[in-house]
Amino acid sequence: MAPSINSQQRWRGVYRYLERTGPFANEGFEPGEKVKDFLHTIKVLVVGAGGLGCELLKDLALTGFTDIHVIDMDTIDISNLNRQFLFRAADLGKPKAEVAADFVMKRVPGCKITPYFGKIQDKDEEYYSQFTIIICGLDSVEARRWMNATVINMYDEDDPETLKPIIDGGTEGFKGQSRIILPHFTACYECSLDMQTKPTTYPMCTIANTPRLPEHCIEWASVLEWPRTFPDKKLDGDDPEHIKWLLDQASARARQYDITGVTYSLTQGVVKNIIPAIASTNAIVAASCATEAFKIATNCATYMSNYMMYVGEQGVYTYTFELQKKDDCPVCGAVAIKIDVPANSTLQDLIDLLMERKDIRLKAPSLRTGSGSLYMQAPRALRDATAPNLVKPLRELLEDGGEITVTDQALPISMNVTVRFSD
C-alpha cells in the first residue's frame, strides 16, 4: 500500500501560485482554498491519446487535475513508440485511451482517468457538457472541425456553464502550435480554417500521363492501380503486404520512366500522408496547452492571447498573436457567409466553390432554401430527385441575395450562405 502523501508538499509549486496573487494574475483571481479545490475537482476532457494526448494526461495529472477523461479511437502501433511514452512494445494493438489512462493512474495516485475507446462522434452534447475545459491533441482537420463546431454549438448565452473553453494543439516535425478558443469570444477553429495548408495532392493528369517524381508513381499505384486490380479490397496503409504491392507497382513505373527514389518509407509516407513526429515537439505543445488549462482553471495568470506557433528548425522562434474572430464564420459568426457567383453558373458550380474555398472546405454539401431542397446527398431517393438541379443555372433556383442552408458531413451543424449574383 502506498504511504499517505502530504498534499501541501506534493503540490508545493502549484499552490505557491494559488496562495498569492501577483501583477500577472488574471482578472477575478482569488487566491486561497477555493481555487485549489476547484482545480482538484473539475472535470476536463483530453481528446486524443496519441503524441499530444500522452503528454497532456501526464501534464494535467501533475498539475493537480484529478478527474480527467480521455477519448481516442486508435490502437497502439509500433511507430508510436518513439514518442507516445505511455506505451510499450507489449501494448501493441491495444486501445490507446485505455493503456494511457491505466499508466498515468498507476504513476500518479489520486488522479482518476476515464478512458473511452471510440470516436468523438459517438458522443453527444450531454457527454461533452460535463467538462469544464476540453483539450484537443488531434491529428486531423476534420476531427478538429467537428469538435469545434460541436462545442461552440453547445453555448447558450443565458447559461454561462455552457461556455466550454477549447485548447488545441498540433505538431509537425520541429514545429507546433497551440491555441485557445473561448466560444463566441475569440476566433474559433473555423474562423481560421484558411490558415490550414491543404494536404499535398497531385494533378490527375500528372499521375496518369507525365509522372516526374517518385511520389507521382506511388500515387499512380495507390489511386489508379489498386482499385483497378482489387476493386473490392480497401487499401490499408498499415498493412505491410499492401504497401509492398504498391512499392512493386510504383517501382516498375518509375523504372519505365527513369524516375528514381521510390522506397518503402516514401511509399508508406505518401499513402498514409505521414507527418514526421518527435517527443520533444509534443512535449512543448502539450505543455503549452496544459499551462493554459491551469491558467483557465485557476485564473492564476493571464491567458495566452490566443495562438502560439513554435518553430525549432533554425534556432527557436515563437510567434504569439491574437487570431481574429470572423463575423461571417459559418460556425460562430453572427452573419451569413456571402458568396458571389455569376447568375448563370450552375448549382454544381456553386457546390464546387463550397468544396474548394479555403475558408469553407466542405466535402459533400447538401443545399436547401426556405422553400425546399436544392440538392441533397442522402437519402438516395432525394438525391436522385434533386440531381437534375445540378445543371440548372442558379438564377432559375434562387433570387439574387437569397439565403441557402448548407449541411455537410464535415460539420455537425448547418451553415447559412447568402448567394449574390456578381453580374
Add this chain to the structure above:
Amino acid sequence: MSIADSKTQKYDRQLRLWHAHGQAALERSKVCLLNGSGVGTEIVKNLILPGIGSLVVVDSAIVSDSDLGENFFVTPAHVGQPRAKAVSDLLLELNGDVHGDYLQEDPEAMIERSPEFFKQFTLVIATQISGKSLRRLADICWEQDVALIIVQAHGLVGYARIQVREHTIVESHPEQIVDLRFDSPFPALAAFADSFDLDAMDSLAHSHMPYIILLLKALNTWKQSHNAALPSNRDEREEFKQLVRTQERKEPGVENLNFEEALASAYRAWTPTTIPSSIQSILDDTRAAENLTPDTPDFWIIARAVRDFVANEGHGLLPLPGTVPDMHSDTESYVNLQTIYRTKARQDAAAVAARVTELVALAGRAERPIALDEIDRFCKNAAFVKVLRYRSFAEESDPRTAEAKTIGNALASDPRDNAAWYVALRAGEECKEHLGRWPGEPDSTSGHEVDVESDAAVLRDAIATYLAARGLPTDAVSNDHVVEFVRAAGANLHVTAALLGGVVSQEAIKLLTRQYVPIDNTVVFDGVRSVASVYRL
C-alpha cells in the same frame, strides 16, 4: 527496398527528419544529467525515446513528497529512497535500446572534486545548479570541449543556455535547395537547352517544356543583345519577362502552366550565382586554411577541399547540389534535366572527394578516410553549412565581457521583453546564495512565514546591482516582474518542466545529430504570454 525492420519502424517518424546517419550520431551520444529534477527527467525522457546512446544521472537527493507533484519518474513507493536510482530505473524503461547508469553523488561535489568525470560525455545537462558550482562546471566543460546545456525553471518561466566551443552543421535543413545556374550554364546544360527548337514544336510539347529550358533560352537571347550581361534593373527585368512571354502561344484551351512558372521563377535567371558571404567566411576560416593535423575534424577537411575546388575546377562556384525542383513538364524532359544536373553534381562531388583524399593523407590520417556519403552531403549543402562559435558562460558572467547591450536594448524597446526574466533569474540566484532560498520562498528549516515585501526589496536591490555593474539603467526591470518573480518563489511547476523538457531536448537533438540549427546561445520562455526569446549573451 525491403520491408522495414522493427527498429526502423519504431523510429520511422523521426527518421523522416534526420535520417539514418542522424540516428547513428544520436545513438553514439553519451549524455549526463545533473539532478533528476522534474525538468531534468522531462528533458532526458525526450532523448531516451528517440534513442540516444547512453545516459548517466548524477543526483544525491532523496525522493520526497514534493517530487511527486513535479516529477513523473518517481512514485510514492520511492519516497525516502535515492532519487538517482528511482528516476533512472523509470526513465530507462522507456526504451530498451538505451544504456544507462546512475551515480548517487552530489553533482556539486562531483564538479568540485572530479572535473575529469565530465570528459567522457558528448553532452552535459545541468539542472538546479547555480552560482559558483555552475560557473565551475561551465569552465570544466569549456576546457574539455564537452557540450553543456544549463537549464533553469522558475514558476512559469523557463531558461536554457547552450555552451559549445564550436558546432559545425552540414545539414541545416533549409526550406529548399535550389541552384540552377541560369547565368552560367555548364556545357551539358547549355547543350541540352540548345537541342530544343521552341518554334518547331507541336503545341503539346510546347506546353510541357520545363521552365528551366524556357528561361535558359530567353536568357541566351537576352545576353546576345546585352553584352552577355544579366537583366540588372527593374526596367530590364520587366523587359526580360516580356521576352519570355513572346515565346508563349495563346491557343484556346491550352493552359501554359510552364510559362506561369517561368515568369514566377524569372528572378532566378537574373540572380547571379555567387557564394554567400557566410559560406565564404567559412571557406576562408583559419581552420580550413591552417595546417591540417590528424585531429582536424572532417568538417574542416571537407571545407578546405571545397575551398580548393572553388579556386580550381569550380571556376569560382560551389559544388552543384544537383537537385531539380518539381515543375510542369513532360516526363522525358524533366528526367533528362534531372540527369544532367545530377551528373554535374556527381562530377563536382568526385572532384571534391579526390581533394579530400589528398588532404586526409596530408593531415596524416590516411588510415581514417572520410566516407563518400559525408562528402556528398557537404557538397549538396555547401551553400547552407554553418559554424556556430559560442561565447563561454564565463564571458557572459563577467560584467566586463558580458553582452550587456543585448539585454539593455531588449528592455529599452519593450519593458515586457523576456530579458526582464533573465535579469530577475540571475539576480534571484544571487539572492538565493545569500538567503539560502529563492526570494519569496518559505524557509524550510524555520518554517516561518515569508515577508514578501522585504524579499521583493532584496531582489529589487540585487537587480539594480546586477544592472549597474553592466552599465544599464537600474530601473530597467519593471516592478511587476520583481513582484511576480517573488510570487513564483522558485516554484517548480510540472508544466514548465515539461515545456523546457521539450525545448531543451529539441536543442540537444540538434546538437547531437549535427542537423538543423540550435540556438546561439540563450532561450527564455515566458509561460504567461507564451513567448520565447533568444539572445546571444
